[in-house]
Every structure is written in structure tokens, then in C-alpha cells.
Amino acid sequence: MQFILINNVFSQEEKRDVIQFSGVVSNQDTVSGIMGAHVYVPKGGRGTTTNYYGYFSFPVLEGDSVVISAVGFEKASIIIPEVEADSYTAIIAMREDTTYLPELEILPFPTEEMFKEAVLAYQLPNQGDLNNMDRNLDPVTLLEMARATPMDGSLNHRFFMQQQAVYLHDAYGPRYNPLLNPFAWADFFKSLKKKKK
Numbered sequence: 001m002q003f004i005l006i007n008n009v010f011s012q013e014e015k016r017d018v019i020q021f022s023g024v025v026s027n028q029d030t031v032s033g034i035m036g037a038h039v040y041v042p043k044g045g046r047g048t049t050t051n052y053y054g055y056f057s058f059p060v061l062e063g064d065s066v067v068i069s070a071v072g073f074e075k076a077s078i079i080i081p082e083v084e085a086d087s088y089t090a091i092i093a094m095r096e097d098t099t100y101l102p103e104l105e106i107l108p109f110p111t112e113e114m115f116k117e118a119v120l121a122y123q124l125p126n127q128g129d130l131n132n133m134d135r136n137l138d139p140v141t142l143l144e145m146a147r148a149t150p151m152d153g154s155l156n157h158r159f160f161m162q163q164q165a166v167y168l169h170d171a172y173g174p175r176y177n178p179l180l181n182p183f184a185w186a187d188f189f190k191s192l193k194k195k196k197k
Contacts, residue, residue, distance in 0.1 A: 019080060022057035023090040025050050025068055034094060037070035060088075068092050 025037040033054015040047025041064045048058040060066060060080050068076045073094040080088060109115040124130065135141070151159060169175070178184045 016061040016063055017082075017086070018059050018061060019083065019085075020057060020087040021060040021066065021080060021090075022055075022087065023092060025054045025056065025070065025092045025094060027073075028093040028095050034070050034073065037068060037073075037094070039066060039068050041066055068094065070094060073097055 023039075025034045025039065026032065027034060033050065033052075035050060035052050035054060037050040037054065037056075038047060039050065039056045039058070041060060044061070044064060046058065046060070048056050050056045062080055062082045064080045066078050066080065068078070074097040076092055076094055078090060078092065107115070109118060149159075
């Protein structure tokens with residue numbers, strides 16, 4: 001019988017009231033709320049997360065230690081006091097926690113030797129054009145071309161304009177083929193008949 005009385009007294013001392021704990025978790029430097037902050041009672045396994053405005057609300061017991069944590073902020077804790085009302089409200093200002101990471105250098109090659117080899121073996125996308133240009137601007141080749149086709153200023157200009165006309169014609173239209181011309185074939189047959197006579 002005494003055991004039951006002691007147990008009854010113990011349970012009355014441990015009995016704590018349930019309180020609706022509400023509040024706003026905000027940044028210490030600004031008035032704006034912190035979205036997604038975790039507000040929980042570690043021993044009780046209860047908790048919630050703040051909404052877009054930093055507001056939260058969940059039931060706790062008097063004397064509970066509530067922990068507030070958010071990414072980029074130092075953890076904070078608050079103990080729920082004994083209050084006469086059935087609700088408790090608090091504004092919790094969090095301090096920013098800046099973590100400086102050591103400098104990290106990322107290289108595409110594991111060693112300096114491999115990097116040097118890759119740089120030396122690299123070819124430009126238009127490497128073929130550059131090789132052709134070097135070959136065409138070779139001084140020996142230019143002298144040979146000048147000797148083979150001696151031209152004065154007017155002939156040189158005419159030759160250049162003809163080359164430009166051929167280039168533009170090939171770029172924007174089909175090249176003329178006399179074998180596809182029916183009038184050329186008619187002239188060809190007439191010339192054959194004249195030779196037979």
C-alpha cells in the first residue's frame with residue numbers, strides 16, 4: 001500500500017502541462033524570418049519546421065528544452081517556462097554561422113607533366129586552314145608562282161577579279177557544264193556533219 005502512495009506522489013510531481021509553443025525564427029541582423037528552420041525537442045522526439053515567414057507552432061511540455069537549428073546559423077535553445085496560459089510565444093533571433101573552407105585548387109590533369117603534354121599536343125579547330133596558309137605563303141612557292149605567271153598590274157587585277165567571280169559563282173550557284181547544254185550538242189553534231197562532207 002505504501003508503494004502505491006509513493007508512486008502516486010511521484011507521478012503527480014512529474015506531471016507537466018501541455019503548452020502550445022508558437023513563435024518566429026528570425027535573423028539577428030534583419031527582421032525577416034528564416035524559412036525551413038528546425039524547431040524540436042530532442043528528448044521528446046517532437047518538432048516542426050518554420051514556414052515561409054519563419055513562423056512555427058507545435059505542442060510542448062513545461063520545462064522542455066527546445067532546440068532551434070538552421071543551415072548557416074548557430075544552434076539556439078530555449079527552455080519552456082511554467083506559464084498560467086495554455087500557450088507560449090517567443091521570437092527567436094538566430095546568429096549567422098559563417099564557415100570558411102580552405103582553398104581548393106581543381107586541375108583537369110593529375111600531374112604537371114600530363115598538362116604540359118596536353119598543351120603541346122593541342123591543335124586548333126582550324127589547324128588544317130593554318131597549315132594550308134603556311135604552305136601557300138611559303139616564299140619559295142610564291143617566287144615560283146611569280147616566275148610561272150608573270151603579270152603586270154592590270155593583268156594581275158583581271159586575274160584576281162576572275163578568281164573572285166568563279167569563287168562567288170561556285171558558292172551561290174552551280175558550275176556551268178557545257179555537256180548539259182543542248183545547243184552545244186546541236187553545234188557539235190553540225191560540226192561533225194560538215195567534216196564528213
